[in-house]
Amino acid sequence: MAAIFIVGWLTRRLGRYRLGDSLMVMAMLLLLLTAWPPVADNLLEPLESQYDALAAWPEDGEIEAVVVLGGGWQPDRPWSITGRLSESSAVRLMEGIRLWRQRPTLPLLVSGGGTGSEMTMAEGYAEAAEALGVTAERIVTLTSPHDTAAEAVAVQAQLGEGAQVLLVTSASHMPRAMRHFEVAGLAPVAAPTHYLASRTESSRLAYWVPSAHELRKTERAIYEALGLLAIYWEH
Template sequence: MSLMALTFTIGWLIRKLGWYRLGHSIMTLAMLLLLLAAWAPVADNLLGPLESQYVAWEKWPEEQNIEAVVVLGGGWQPDRPWSITGRLSESSGLRLMEGLRLWHERPDLLLVVSGGGQDPKMTMAHGYAEAAEALGVPPESIVTLVSPNDTAEEAKSVRALLGEGAQVLIVTSASHMPRAMRHFEAAGLAPVAAPTHYLADRTEGLALAYWLPSARELRKTERAIYETLGLLAIQWEH
């Protein structure tokens, strides 16, 4: 949205300077790209390949020697006067729900919850831990990683906790999973993907809403661009 607004503004300025045809073309292109980005067929085709790189876990395979279930940080609002589940963002709530579902099948494992925050006593990890305890996980099974502020730092913190080569089950949004796996592999760990929070292909193709541009579809396109740029950035980070 910001990129298209900037492009439109540049076109308007060029038009004001007297280059009417060029300015008009840039403004028209910006509007067209914005409409396409907010259209479900485009958004789903951009986000779908990222979300489908790793399949969801239905049950624990016997041959996997997992040491911990690791739920990666998302967003939350610690100062809101809501219940603990209400303070978690959509992505965080679904990540934690999937992590708890998998942990309850193997309660002998550690549940590692991650995420920093501006207040060191009210981080994302603290929010996860509070919600997990409210949903039946004993405190002694929960490990909070409160210092990481991005995925690369989360991977390094897990390595410091469990050691190099540890096999861990990574729970995060499906679109974020390819980038998360790269970071954890680069940190010397053996991650296993457990994706959740799918956004693509959630609208029926025959429904009228599927063919009309919307803010929901624009969000998918923004997520796809963000994660693609993140994957490209890893090449310079490691």
């Protein structure tokens, strides 16, 4: 949208006023549409609904671990350990602990790297999990991965080929995460959380007003859709 607007502005500067104006108006309309809740929800919901929420421990299969994928993290902030987790990371960890408590003899694998001397995402998860009552000997930190593909490889190296795991991540990210874990030779069971779509009732005025929050949801939908395409092209 920004590119279309800039092209329109440059076109107008070159004397093509009608075409330039049309391109700039088109960019503004696209911006409004992608920031409109009905559009954002309809783009994101198909991704979030591909896997059902895991209300209880699955009856079939031999689960070897609960795996919580990394998210946003601000290690240098002078906040409590839970405060330094992003919204998505906090919700993922909370869901992971909820599931782990149903089988507390299993390991809780937490993943995510860092930069330089910073405390890694996995270490932040581990500290928060301990503060929330998870025993330290049950926590396994995977501190090297910096993306989902690397997380899948790290889990496979830790548990072995064909290991069945409960995979906890944001619902919109789950289709891509499942594909990465399957490609890595694992048998993931989806445990999606952190739902973003359809959280506002259509009867409320806020549902019909464009906002930056809705624009971020559209951005998330496009990002995840492109990520899925990249996986299928590679494999």
